[in-house]
Every structure is written in C-alpha cells, then in structure tokens.
Amino acid sequence: MKHFTAQSPFLTPTKGKAFAHKAPTSDALSGMRLAVKDLFHMEGLPTTAGNPTWLATHNQPTETASCVSALLDAGASFVGKTITDELAYSLNGQNIHYGTPENPITPERLPGGSSSGSAVAVSGNLAEIGLGTDTGGSIRVPSSYNGLFGLRPTHGAIAADNMVALAPSFDTVGFMTRSLDELIKVAKTLLPNQQPKLAKTLIAKALIEQVEHKDALLKQLDTWANQGKLNIDESLEIDPVYWQTGATFRTLQGAEIWQNHGAWITQNDPDFAPDIASRFEWTKTISADDVSDAKAQQAKFRAWLDEQLEGAVLVLPTTPGRSPLLTMQDNELAEYRNQLLELTAIAGLCGLPQLHLPVCSIDGAPCGLSLIGPRGSDLSLLALAQDLME
16 A cells, blocks of 8 residues: 655555644744654654554554644644655665655755655745654755755754654754745744854864865855854864764664664564665664763763853764765665764764755755754854854
8 A cells, every 4th residue: 555656755644534733823834834754643644654564553643743733833734744764764865665755956866864755845845844853864964965954953952752763862853944034933933942152163174174065165164254254263173083973873873773663673573675674683783881882982072072062153064965876886875874974973962953054066966064053052053044144
C-alpha cells in the first residue's frame, strides 16, 4: 500500500480520520502553510517515522505534538505530513519505502535529511513553514541543500513531546522557511523571548578553508565587513580531529538510539535501507566504556566552547559544500557523512542554537554558512542575521 506520491515531499494518509484542529487564537502566522515531518504525532493521522513496520506496529496517535498545535493556534494552515528518512537516522533525504523527495533546485542532487520532505515542500513553494527535527543536522543540512533559512534551536527550548524520538539528548524541534522574516515569525511563536547580547564575532577560519565553497564564504564575509555589518574580532580554531567532534557525537547518539529503538528492532526485524540498517547494527556494539569516554570528551569540548562563546557568535560553514549527487557511490557518501558530522556535531554536542543562512551557491547549487551562539541566544542570532541580510 503506498502512502506517497513518487518524488512528492508529502505522505498521503490512507486510513484514519482527517486531522482537525480548533480555530486559531492568533493571526501571527496567518496565510502560512505548514508541512509537518512525519515524526510528529497528530491526532487522527498515522505516524510512519519513515518505515512501514513502524506504522504497522504502533497505534494511531490520539494527541498532537505541542509544537504543531502552537503553530496552528498562531494561524498556520496544515497542508500535509512529509517524508522523513527512516526513524530520522540519516542525513541524505532518501527513503526506500516512501520515495526520495526531489530537490527542486538541483534535482540531480540529494535533498538532505532527515527532514527531507519538509525542506522540499518549502523550497518547492508547497508550504511556507517546514517543521522538522534536528539531531545530527536534519534541519541544517536540508536547509543548506535546498536554499532555505533554517534554525536548530537551543536544545530543549521547544518541547519535543508527542513525537518519535531518535536520541533525546540531541533531538531538537526545528524549522525552515524561504525568507528570514518568515523564520523570525515562526521563532517568535515557538521560542521564549530571551535575547542575550552577542557583542563579539568569531570566525572558524580553518573550517571555512576546508570546504568546497570557501571562496564564496570568504567573499560574503568580506562584503558584510565592507558594509560595516560584521566585525570579525578574531578567529576561533576548532579542530575536529583534536576534539573528535564527529566520533564523539556518533558514539553518544548511537548508544541512545539503540537504547530507544533496540528492543523494537529486535522484536520486529524491520526492513531498512542498507546504510541505515548497518548503522543500527553498529549501535548495538557500542560499549559502556565507549559511552563513558565519549561523555568525558563531550564535557571537555562543551566547557571549552561555552567559554569561547560567552557573549559571542561563531561563523562557520554549515556543510562541506553542495549536496552530494544522487549518483555518488555508497563508500563516498559514507565518507562525506563523516565530514558533515564533524561540522554539525559542534552545536549538537553542546546543545547550542545554529542558524543557517543560504548566502552561497556553486554553479546554481545552494550552500551557505551558519551562526552559532550561546544557549538561549536563538532570537539574538536571528536579529544579527536580519542586520546582515538587509
């Protein structure tokens, strides 16, 4: 039984009552269409979490995620649930069961995941708000690949109730839009009004030098500096090899994933895509000593970065460059994923907000840069971005 239209970002529910919501209490998001990643529960609609076995072994939700309700209360109109990578355990945006949503800007390239459907719906002008989750990069990566503004908020700033968890210590509720003004409207609806002052700007120059779009990034930073919009106070060198950002994140995330889903996987033997299946197999091999060592490394990195970012914003690349081609070989894609996680794990390990700005492209393929700030500085990052993008 199909639950999707080929290449469409939307799932089409085939059973259960239609979703209904009470009248909005505000018009803050009036006229904005909402696409909801199919990890969020919505009363009366099935949640597939990107896998048919998950759908078959879980009851239809009787409650709606509070973040979805908040957006609808503010006047957004629900237009559909969207495809996600299986249990959100991928950054590619592919799904062997429900299809791979087509990247509207570069159809020959991956859409990015795991919030692939929500990103494609917004990029393709099928929605204004793409609601998703970000554990290891699932808002930031598809935002970069689809030319969108995207925010991974401070961990825990938005309640993650009534949704399928992946690794709760890292799971965040995030969102994507085509314009910064729209992103700010959504942020003000969902986030507490905290705006710590960001008086200093740091640039991760060594990380920028390593990415495919380094020339475009440096040119953009020079433009902002010449316009008087951005003063780079100093460079902050983050060495992913020294700090083991990617490896530390993978270990801690993987251990939580098996803790959350291991029993269900063992009992139901679901059909996963080969790359996702191999990652699940790996998660059950992670030892207590592995986790202890990774937590110690995380604590050291978090303490160091918190000190560096006190009152400061960090500018860094969001991804290593353009989205990979659909034809990229599996071994190359696995290597690229490791490079990607070294970047996305920086905010993830520390629970920090990260805002993606779509300010670069290479031969028409979008990419960009990110702003990372201290915990709770989400709205301050957006205010800074507003000044930069004027």
